[in-house]
Amino acid sequence: xxxxxxxxxxxxxxxxxxxxxxxxxxxxxxxxxxxxxxxxxxxxxxxxxxxxxxxxxxxxxxxxxxxxxxxxxxxxxxxxxxxxxxxxxxxxxxxxxxxxxxxxxxxxxxxxxxxxxxxxxxxxxxxxxxxxxxxxxxxxxxxxxxxxxxxxxxxxxxxxxxxxxxxxxxxxxxxxxxxxxxxxxxxxxxxxxxxxxxxxxxxxxxxxxxxxxxxxxxxxxxxxxxxxxxxxxxxxxxxxxxxxxxxxxxxxxxxxxxxxxxxxxxxxxxxxxxxxxxxxxxxxxxxxxxxxxxxxxxxxxxxxxxxxxxxxxxxxxxxxxxxxxxxxxxxxxxxxxxxxxxxxxxxxxxxxxxxxxxxxxxxxxxxxxxxxxxxxxxxxxxxxxx
Numbered sequence: 001x002x003x004x005x006x007x008x009x010x011x012x013x014x015x016x017x018x019x020x021x022x023x024x025x026x027x028x029x030x031x032x033x034x035x036x037x038x039x040x041x042x043x044x045x046x047x048x049x050x051x052x053x054x055x056x057x058x059x060x061x062x063x064x065x066x067x068x069x070x071x072x073x074x075x076x077x078x079x080x081x082x083x084x085x086x087x088x089x090x091x092x093x094x095x096x097x098x099x100x101x102x103x104x105x106x107x108x109x110x111x112x113x114x115x116x117x118x119x120x121x122x123x124x125x126x127x128x129x130x131x132x133x134x135x136x137x138x139x140x141x142x143x144x145x146x147x148x149x150x151x152x153x154x155x156x157x158x159x160x161x162x163x164x165x166x167x168x169x170x171x172x173x174x175x176x177x178x179x180x181x182x183x184x185x186x187x188x189x190x191x192x193x194x195x196x197x198x199x200x201x202x203x204x205x206x207x208x209x210x211x212x213x214x215x216x217x218x219x220x221x222x223x224x225x226x227x228x229x230x231x232x233x234x235x236x237x238x239x240x241x242x243x244x245x246x247x248x249x250x251x252x253x254x255x256x257x258x259x260x261x262x263x264x265x266x267x268x269x270x271x272x273x274x275x276x277x278x279x280x281x282x283x284x285x286x287x288x289x290x291x292x293x294x295x296x297x298x299x300x301x302x303x304x305x306x307x308x309x310x311x312x313x314x315x316x317x318x319x320x321x322x323x324x325x326x327x328x329x330x331x332x333x334x335x336x337x338x339x340x341x342x343x344x345x346x347x348x349x350x351x352x353x354x355x356x357x358x359x360x361x362x363x364x365x366x367x368x369x370x371x372x373x374x375x376x377x378x379x380x381x382x383x384x385x386x
Contacts, residue, residue, distance in 0.1 A: 032065025
């Protein structure tokens with residue numbers, strides 16, 4: 001889904017995902033419903049040392065729901081900024097912070113494999129949420145009892161930030177508890193092994209959430225369970241891939257001096273060329289200059305064209321992904337996957353194309369690494385990469 005940049009804090013883009021924009025009215029309704037107000041009115045009243053009338057508060061349900069929903073995601077933003085602050089202390093850049101339907105995501109430029117760094121980057125989020133909650137609860141002491149709506153909102157934000165901090169410490173990806181568990185496991189075992197164990201724990205929690213949600217007819221709990229289950233599986237696959245490609249660069253995988261194909265080649269001739277050479281990706285040249293890349297995928301999408309008259313120039317990709325020869329193999333695979341393609345041109349330091357690398361080379365390398373004894377317990381090739 002599309003995200004929109006709405007601000008910058010510490011030069012970090014703060015983005016709002018459209019899923020959050022669509023979810024906020026529903027969240028405001030759930031918070032401001034009579035049941036929601038009744039549930040929290042007694043707790044907040046006891047913390048504030050006064051009595052809150054749920055019936056009177058219900059008259060302002062939309063105002064309460066809107067203020068509380070907006071305040072909740074400001075707390076989520078503070079939580080993610082906590083992650084960002086700690087990551088920057090370790091010299092790790094932050095690409096963006098995105099708020100969406102399931103909370104927030106601070107996109108780190110790299111995930112540290114040093115257990116102590118990951119531990120502190122992960123745990124600072126819940127610590128920040130607790131601090132935010134405590135500030136709101138202290139605020140209850142200065143909000144006058146004559147302002148019950150404000151009293152309820154401040155108290156609710158205090159309670160919910162602490163509750164979410166505790167929930168976020170459940171040892172299941174993508175919550176901070178999953179990363180805290182992995183960091184602690186990685187103190188005395190390989191990072192990939194620690195990830196697999198933490199992922200299994202996360203998968204178990206996801207399944208438990210789904211079962212409890214079904215038994216309680218709670219759709220939100222079911223959705224959370226499915227989200228946790230999928231995130232745990234994804235984290236395990238990504239780490240397995242990174243482990244199999246560890247220590248390799250693009251130069252170790254690339255096909256040197258790739259065979260090119262002229263731009264004026266007909267599609268039929270291109271099809272024949274692929275068959276005889278057993279290759280599916282070709283750099284395209286015109287007048288001795290590289291102008292793009294063409295592959296079997298482009299040929300499949302050109303079914304309506306006459307293969308005897310249409311040329312490769314009509315279907316080539318003029319802006320192929322370009323990666324440096326010395327780039328880390330895993331980072332290169334992520335770049336290729338992000339662009340939703342299966343190949344990339346490889347450049348040297350001078351920007352000259354020196355080869356081509358395709359998903360096939362990555363797959364063959366990972367399969368060989370797994371067969372040769374890399375510590376992979378599951379095949380990432382069966383379920384996709386990232």
